Amino acid sequence: MNRHLIAASDLSRDDALLILDTAEELARISDRPIKKLPTLRGRTVVNLFFEDSTRTRISFEAAAKRLSADVINFSAKGSSVAKGESLKDTALTLEAMGADAVVIRHMASGAPHRLAGWIKGHVVNAGDGMHEHPTQALLDAFTIRRRLRGTPSGGLDGVRVTLVGDVLHSRVARSNIALLGTLGAEVTVVAPPTLLPLAVEGWPCAVSCDLDAVLPKTDVIMMLRVQQERMNAAYFPSVREYSRRYGLDVARMGALPEHAIVMHPGPMNRGVEIAAEVADSPRSTIVEQVANGVSVRMAVLYLLLGGADLGGTNE
């Protein structure tokens, strides 16, 4: 394992499998009546959130607490950051308070890289700008493995994953394309050409602008959140047109193979990129993804902070 988890593209296949397998083990423990493990007792995890993201913050908080770490939540709103303190000074303050790991969510791509250069603790990227969101990709991989593989182990070799939506601005897409590729999946991205990076042909994925053509060859379809303000920058003409061409409605779900699953990183725009009936269907893994997020983030914190051997935590 690396010192930090900043990008899914930094993970080797072995690293990724170690995290997923550890998450499986931790998930089993979480099924016990007493969920809490003593492994990170006395360690401090800081959640440093410069963007509102209640779901990701709570997920990391739950993960750290189940491992008995002390958790400090630092939200940039109403803090010294709002008064103009730099990221560097904030980082040094947290360092002085003894943070063993800092989980950072930031609107600027690369902020976790900068943070890792300023502090001695471990840095976990909880989403940076348009760059990466590696724990989201890990929980997605974890979810796919559980749903599509008889036994939740090994890679995702040969699994056909289709990502649909705003790839250009999406850190979830970047992390998933990197990680799922590393695990052997065949990734296809589908989006209007305006929402694809210019150099996407060099990415380790296939590219299509025709969702209907891709659906029958899909084992996993992952719908990305589309932000309505993109319409104002002329990325697409209207929300309705976007929805017609790239939304997953009931008819399109019917074109998927029988076994295919539907994923969404949340929060959803029901009726835009995903129809309510689809989001609530048995094929949807959206609620499961949330639960799996805690297990995966436990595994990441556990491995980075070098918790005790899991075998010794049964008492």
Add this chain to the structure above:
Amino acid sequence: MTATWLIRNASLPGGERTDLLLRDGMIAETGPDLTAPGAQVLDADGLLALPGLVDLHTHLREPGREDAETIETGTRAAAHGGYTAVHAMANTDPVADTAGVVEQVWRLGREAGHCDVQPVGAVTVGLDGTRLAELGAMADSVARVRVFSDDGKCVADPLLMRRALEYVKAFDGVVAQHAEEPRLTQGAQLNEGEVSGRLGLAGWPAVAEEAIIARDCLLAAHVGSALHVCHVSTAGSVEIVRWAKAKGWRVTAEVTPHHLLLTDELAEGYDPVYKVNPPLRTAADVDGVRQGLADGTIDCVATDHAPHPAEYKDTEWADAAMGMTGLEVALRAVQQAMVDTGLLDWAGVADRMSVRPAAIGRLAGHGQLPAAGGPANLTLYDPAARPEPVDPATHASKSRNTPFRGVALPGQVVATFLRGTPTVLDGKLTS
């Protein structure tokens, strides 16, 4: 009364070796085995005697941002890098958009005395791109402004650009355009391409530069005026300038040392020391601008020296200021990119770093190859000096934001003479 200097055995850009006698601000004599009783002697065996370098594009930051640079520190940096004249860009605070401000900058430069400071005037009031500044008043002031630029911002309005080009014909002026289509570069952080896509940084597309250059070449041709293109950064821009020159249009262009050597891949660690506008481009673009400089399509090297205080770079990429220092490494960087690669000889370097920028800037007394009767503005340079890693702590600039920190560059500026007086000797500033 300035001292008389006898420079022994220097090599001229063309290769011939000569002594040079500097007296009363002029080169009094050249030739072998000169004698001058009482003169101070400088042994220049192995050194090149280049005409004092001229920078068409320097941000001295004064007035307004004296925490980043002052005219004093910026011109010391210039001398340290072998420059005898710099053009001070107009994006100060207040903006250099009136005769009063350009005269102040000009006077502060004279008082500092490390190199000549030729102010650039803003094209539009406050650089806001809506109303022409009083270009004539700046031209008629003691600063004798001939180069006008809103650098940092593009004169995006085509009508205003046309009028500016037309208007400056009355006093042989030139409009130096920062070519950046603003709508195509909203929020732009890095060259749009493979790296920006991977890093999740908003792209700055080559077309945003090239479209403005093409438009402005056509406008300059239409009104018969002179256009200068600042910091050309893409291979496509070079093609457009080449086309305009082939038409016989009065278009000139510059390239920065960093665009001759560095690519966008340096952004991978998100260190904003590599953040600059226009952004670092691809290896193909580096190749394109090098070829353009070699064949003369690009007339000159200009530093776009853009000092910033540490806190403007010690931050996340998107929040960081754009720009790099350049005066103190430019000649060494050009040696690495152009001479050591065989693309340009030293006569070419003298042309691109002194003769042509002085001509574009309408700058009298600079840009003349060392010859008897000419001004004693000289740079003595040792191209064989062992490549040393660049150490910003040794720089005279107030700021440290050089992308070449730790990079071994060849050569050393040994001495700089401004009108016969050394501003740098033994590689060190004299005052």
